[in-house]
Amino acid sequence: MSEVRNLKSYPPVFRQQYTGIQQNTGLDDTPTQIQEAVDDDAIPVLDFQCLNLGKLREACEDWGFFRLVNHGVPLTLMSQLRDHARNLFSHTFESKQELFTKPLSYFWGTTALTPTGAALSIGSQNINWVEGFNIPLSQLSQFQNENETLVSFRILLEEYGSHLARLATAIFGAMAENLHLDPELSKTYISESTGFVRVYRYPQCSMENEAWGINVHTDSSVLSVLNQDQVAGLQVLKDDNWLQVKPIPDTLIFNLGDMMQAISDDKYKSVKHRVKSNKEKERFSICYFVFPAEGSVIQSSKYRPFTYSDFQAQVQQDVKTLGFKVGLERFRVAG
Numbered sequence: 001m002s003e004v005r006n007l008k009s010y011p012p013v014f015r016q017q018y019t020g021i022q023q024n025t026g027l028d029d030t031p032t033q034i035q036e037a038v039d040d041d042a043i044p045v046l047d048f049q050c051l052n053l054g055k056l057r058e059a060c061e062d063w064g065f066f067r068l069v070n071h072g073v074p075l076t077l078m079s080q081l082r083d084h085a086r087n088l089f090s091h092t093f094e095s096k097q098e099l100f101t102k103p104l105s106y107f108w109g110t111t112a113l114t115p116t117g118a119a120l121s122i123g124s125q126n127i128n129w130v131e132g133f134n135i136p137l138s139q140l141s142q143f144q145n146e147n148e149t150l151v152s153f154r155i156l157l158e159e160y161g162s163h164l165a166r167l168a169t170a171i172f173g174a175m176a177e178n179l180h181l182d183p184e185l186s187k188t189y190i191s192e193s194t195g196f197v198r199v200y201r202y203p204q205c206s207m208e209n210e211a212w213g214i215n216v217h218t219d220s221s222v223l224s225v226l227n228q229d230q231v232a233g234l235q236v237l238k239d240d241n242w243l244q245v246k247p248i249p250d251t252l253i254f255n256l257g258d259m260m261q262a263i264s265d266d267k268y269k270s271v272k273h274r275v276k277s278n279k280e281k282e283r284f285s286i287c288y289f290v291f292p293a294e295g296s297v298i299q300s301s302k303y304r305p306f307t308y309s310d311f312q313a314q315v316q317q318d319v320k321t322l323g324f325k326v327g328l329e330r331f332r333v334a335g
């Protein structure tokens with residue numbers, strides 16, 4: 001087993017594999033083996049500087065997933081953010097709990113959070129081998145802390161957030177054009193003020209064939225944008241096959257979420273994806289998520305009219321009572 005240098009930084013539930021002290025992870029219930037994924041380079045690549053609308057449409061219809069190059073986010077900003085994340089995650093578990101106070105939060109074991117960023121009870125779900133910081137960008141300026149790393153982390157996040165908002169809005173605009181959406185309505189379908197960032201560390205996991213970093217899911221967002229490090233782990237479902245998303249330095253990965261699927265009347269897909277755990281290395285990623293404006297009603301021929309708040313409340317209820325998200329099917333009209 002490869003050694004973990006800084007076990008004190010791990011939430012206790014992730015330490016037991018190295019200390020022999022058992023806690024219930026829920027893993028015993030589902031000893032299913034993880035199906036292998038194939039490496040694939042076929043994931044569509046779009047160039048932000050000369051965005052090809054036809055290629056964008058194909059990527060949205062066939063994949064729900066693409067890489068973006070020439071995105072204009074300074075590479076130094078991306079690497080500084082990752083360095084800060086690495087540094088902050090290396091703090092002890094207890095100090096991370098103390099440092100990340102409202103409106104930020106620190107979570108582990110699940111990515112299902114309440115609107116204020118606290119982990120929802122995991123229930124019958126397995127523990128996911130992940131810990132993270134949740135950062136609602138519009139509230140970031142309210143965050144006061146004397147810790148120097150956190151202060152510069154906040155400044156970097158503000159800069160990163162505004163780049164990502166710019167990119168997501170532009171890409172959504174191109175999608176809306178491709179879908180011939182009503183311009184007034186489509187403006188309400190994406191709102192920069194809803195954007196948040198999650199910074200993840202996937203701890204080393206000696207049970208890599210039994211535990212997920214994040215188990216299979218679709219994102220609830222309109223768009224999600226992922227900035228991953230050099231450690232592989234992200235997998236995407238394409239035509240019933242799991243593909244490994246190769247880490248390619250300095251590219252951003254765009255992922256269409258449930259709101260985008262509904263907005264497009266199911267023409268575009270909210271893609272299923274998951275993250276594999278790794279016994280040799282920790283993995284870091286920085287994800288941006290954006291949603292419709294508060295109160296914006298999604299009009300679709302496939303779903304009854306609903307707002308993102310309705311959707312979020314339903315997801316929260318399902319996770320609490322069933323242990324998993326049902327998602328868009330709850331809103332689909334019969335026939």
Ligand SMILES: O=C(O)CCC(=O)C(=O)O
Pocket residue numbers: 111198200214219226228234273274275285286287
């Ligand atoms: O870390 C990753 O690569 C993916 C994270 C993800 O899928 C999510 O947060 O929804």
Ligand SMILES: [Fe+2]
Pocket residue numbers: 217218219224273
């Ligand atoms: Fe996701």
